[in-house]
């Protein structure tokens with residue numbers, strides 16, 4: 001038991017695109033007793049790749065920052081960025097850097113795979129999602145086409161979170177939430193789809209076992225981390241599924257997450273199957289579903305535009321007619337993998353602050369367009385949007401979401417909801433409780449409430465008009 005804690009300690013890990021965050025939490029009260037943070041690097045240009053070994057070193061560094069508390073945990077869980085392809089050789093070493101969720105070089109493979117299985121509706125009915133370039137199945141097909149030697153050397157395929165879980169426990173284990181972002185786990189059967197695996201020449205033996213919700217992955221066997229040998233390790237999950245746990249989310253509560261990716265999602269009792277591909281039909285980590293839409297260009301894109309303009313990220317100004325679609329990395333929602341950023345409507349009196357505001361508007365617009373498709377019809381139309389992720393700390397982000405959504409907004413005080421969700425999963429495993437109920441008991445969703453404002457229809461219309469008019473340019 002930790003020095004200032006009432007209950008046993010658990011750790012939650014968020015291995016996300018830009019960094020690893022660790023929290024050590026009192027399993028009874030949810031009080032965070034220690035935290036750590038270590039950055040990752042992602043290769044630039046069109047390649048979005050990271051060395052999985054770097055995630056492991058960052059995990060060690062972030063845990064060391066937690067001091068003695070990390071050495072006292074009874075259980076832990078790792079959540080991570082979704083979809084990334086971690087290809088391991090027979091000795092468990094990466095054959096090449098991991099290809100991340102936001103690498104869109106796999107766009108041709110995505111198109112080909114959609115056709116080969118009978119079209120977008122066939123994929124949505126079977127898998128729950130239409131596999132865009134972000135999905136692991138498209139990345140694996142890209143690897144086979146472009147680096148056949150690396151594909152031939154691959155004995156095991158892992159997602160980022162289950163790569164780390166495997167190094168912790170020695171077990172190849174994943175969970176239904178993260179598995180649902182691969183494209184080879186079918187939501188209709190809740191199992192790996194051998195027909196799809198045959199299509200891409202991947203043996204099911206190369207994949208991790210999918211643990212049932214509430215099942216352990218194993219115990220800590222790694223000796224090079226400051227963790228107790230033998231501590232319980234939960235199955236972990238994808239970062240968005242972990243945040244849903246961390247908020248103790250119930251159906252009908254919409255979430256908007258502002259990080260490297262922008263995501264909008266809600267828990268649902270109904271299995272999603274959107275043939276347009278806008279909504280990914282993910283599973284959640286518990287036994288329900290997590291319909292979700294994701295953009296590639298969110299906080300990093302807006303920060304980049306602020307840097308280009310030489311302005312602080314909060315130095316926005318209202319007014320003017322500028323429209324900015326900040327698709328710097330290509331885009332996923334809408335599905336425009338070859339797109340680049342588009343600026344329209346400049347006048348002599350347009351200010352730099354207005355251009356920056358237009359970048360926020362463009363990033364938020366793409367997410368809000370998908371919101372109605374993500375929420376169940378029976379959900380209350382005025383339910384507050386839970387705003388999370390690094391961007392939720394920013395006033396410009398929050399006010400843009402309020403102005404363009406017309407909804408009340410709630411910003412939870414707890415900031416690391418992915419790591420907290422992982423900690424709740426670990427606590428649930430340790431105490432035999434349902435993890436979202438643990439998070440509700442911890443009161444993680446408490447925070448500042450902001451009233452609804454009138455929706456800025458003029459800006460939304462300008463953005464929609466520019467998207468339509470610019471389609472030729474945006475298709476690349």
Ligand SMILES: Nc1ncnc2c1ncn2[C@@H]1O[C@H](COP(=O)(O)OP(=O)(O)O)[C@@H](O)[C@H]1O
Nearest residue numbers: 016017018019259260299300389390391393394
């Ligand atoms: N005070 C702040 N105001 C606005 N944005 C912030 C603030 N602090 C961090 N951010 C943004 O948060 C982002 C990182 O968010 P995070 O959710 O941790 O990302 P990821 O999970 O993708 O690694 C950064 O790109 C940065 O733009």
Ligand SMILES: O=C(CO)[C@@H](O)[C@H](O)COP(=O)(O)O
Nearest residue numbers: 016017081082101259260261
């Ligand atoms: O691809 C998705 C969701 O489908 C992303 O949300 C990734 O899971 C990366 O998340 P962040 O690192 O931006 O938190």
